[in-house]
Amino acid sequence: MAGLPTLGEFTEFFTTQFETYLPELERTDQVPDELIKAAAALGAFRLTIPREYGGLGLHVRDYLPYLEAAAMGPGAARMLVHVANGLWRPLLQFGTPAQRAIVQGMAEGSQRITFALTERGAGTGRDIETRAVRDGDGWRLTGEKHLITFADKVDYFIVIAATDDRKASDSVTAFLVPRDVEGFDIDLSQRTMGLAGTAHAFLTFTGAYVDDSARLGEVGQGLDVAFSFLDYSRLSLAACMVGMGRRALAETAAYTERRVTFGKAIARRQAIQMHIADMETDIAAGAALVRSVVDLIDAGESFTADAATAKLYCLKMIGRVTDHALQAHGGYGFTTDAAIERIYRDARGFWFEEGTAEVQQLVVARHVLQREAAARVGSS
Numbered sequence: 001m002a003g004l005p006t007l008g009e010f011t012e013f014f015t016t017q018f019e020t021y022l023p024e025l026e027r028t029d030q031v032p033d034e035l036i037k038a039a040a041a042l043g044a045f046r047l048t049i050p051r052e053y054g055g056l057g058l059h060v061r062d063y064l065p066y067l068e069a070a071a072m073g074p075g076a077a078r079m080l081v082h083v084a085n086g087l088w089r090p091l092l093q094f095g096t097p098a099q100r101a102i103v104q105g106m107a108e109g110s111q112r113i114t115f116a117l118t119e120r121g122a123g124t125g126r127d128i129e130t131r132a133v134r135d136g137d138g139w140r141l142t143g144e145k146h147l148i149t150f151a152d153k154v155d156y157f158i159v160i161a162a163t164d165d166r167k168a169s170d171s172v173t174a175f176l177v178p179r180d181v182e183g184f185d186i187d188l189s190q191r192t193m194g195l196a197g198t199a200h201a202f203l204t205f206t207g208a209y210v211d212d213s214a215r216l217g218e219v220g221q222g223l224d225v226a227f228s229f230l231d232y233s234r235l236s237l238a239a240c241m242v243g244m245g246r247r248a249l250a251e252t253a254a255y256t257e258r259r260v261t262f263g264k265a266i267a268r269r270q271a272i273q274m275h276i277a278d279m280e281t282d283i284a285a286g287a288a289l290v291r292s293v294v295d296l297i298d299a300g301e302s303f304t305a306d307a308a309t310a311k312l313y314c315l316k317m318i319g320r321v322t323d324h325a326l327q328a329h330g331g332y333g334f335t336t337d338a339a340i341e342r343i344y345r346d347a348r349g350f351w352f353e354e355g356t357a358e359v360q361q362l363v364v365a366r367h368v369l370q371r372e373a374a375a376r377v378g379s380s
């Protein structure tokens with residue numbers, strides 16, 4: 001089994017070897033098998049997975065620098081690392097022994113899973129329309145999902161569906177659905193503005209039958225499954241934005257040193273230095289927020305609102321940072337020859353993944369209002 005790679009090896013892999021595949025990723029929207037195997041050999045998918053399942057068992061504090069490093073490369077890189085190092089959590093927390101055994105394969109990179117909640121015709125959460133109806137010893141799934149990441153190659157989908165089961169206090173249930181089930185269609189034609197290689201897809205279930213052993217967690221526990229990894233995920237995405245911000249800053253520093261106008265590198269102009277200083281400040285603030293959430297985790301405290309705060313700040317940060325970076329590149333930055341053009345597009349995805357900016361605002365505002373109300377009661 002591969003040991004822990006150094007951060008230098010990790011950064012080098014994702015910003016050079018992985019990045020040379022960018023034209024292919026843009027053309028096919030899929031990560032080729034040899035690249036996934038190389039990432040697996042590096043240990044990229046086993047970083048946080050517990051040791052008893054073949055992982056390296058890194059604590060979040062030690063893991064996030066690796067994720068930041070992956071996020072300095074193409075968007076598909078950080079997504080591969082993020083998904084593998086996050087989605088084992090619901091399997092271990094809610095899975096049967098057979099479902100838990102899949103985690104070993106995830107660590108090796110031989111088994112991959114993704115999460116399928118979002119629908120075009122319904123709201124993300126309790127509002128979903130995909131249904132699972134009992135049929136003998138199993139369930140029949142009917143409905144549609146979209147925007148499902150890495151649907152090209154994953155072996156299983158964690159599908160969240162409404163269950164017609166009156167025993168459930170809440171009729172939303174999760175299923176671990178293999179990709180080769182009859183009545184389950186995967187349409188890879190959905191293309192995204194950025195994150196080339198992430199193979200987003202439409203899923204259609206037309207009475208697809210799964211055995212009850214495919215159920216992940218109890219009937220009615222679907223939203224618990226969906227939310228069980230969300231806090232870690234949001235923190236992880238915040239760390240990704242810090243990594244991507246650092247890459248945007250490095251590109252900007254290098255380009256503005258190279259680009260000479262009126263006899264001077266533009267990096268020597270105060271106008272450009274102001275862009276650079278604002279980028280640095282914003283990235284540093286995002287990184288500090290990420291660290292503060294890690295401190296809470298270390299202290300064993302709840303970090304739901306803090307992870308949402310970090311994600312909310314960082315998505316606005318990465319918007320500002322990539323905007324500064326593009327501006328400092330001049331018109332060249334708007335061309336596909338410039339790395340910043342790809343980074344700028346990739347950055348926009350963060351505003352939707354795992355809860356929109358508005359959803360983060362709702363989580364944070366709810367927390368603040370509860371905290372302040374409690375403080376008023378305490379002081380009265």
Ligand SMILES: Cc1cc2nc3c(=O)[nH]c(=O)nc-3n(C[C@H](O)[C@H](O)[C@H](O)COP(=O)(O)OP(=O)(O)OC[C@H]3O[C@@H](n4cnc5c(N)ncnc54)[C@H](O)[C@@H]3O)c2cc1C
Pocket residue numbers: 114115116117118119122123124146147148149192195349350352353354355356357358359
């Ligand atoms: C790169 C990328 C990867 C993704 N990967 C996956 C994946 O693997 N699996 C998966 O299931 N999904 C995935 N998604 C989908 C993502 O989770 C959703 O796009 C996101 O949750 C928002 O849902 P929606 O697109 O249906 O937006 P909508 O719900 O249509 O929202 C539209 C707008 O209305 C606002 N809004 C909606 N409802 C409310 C409300 N109640 N209160 C206030 N504002 C509201 C939203 O904030 C948004 O601004 C991915 C998305 C992207 C961009």
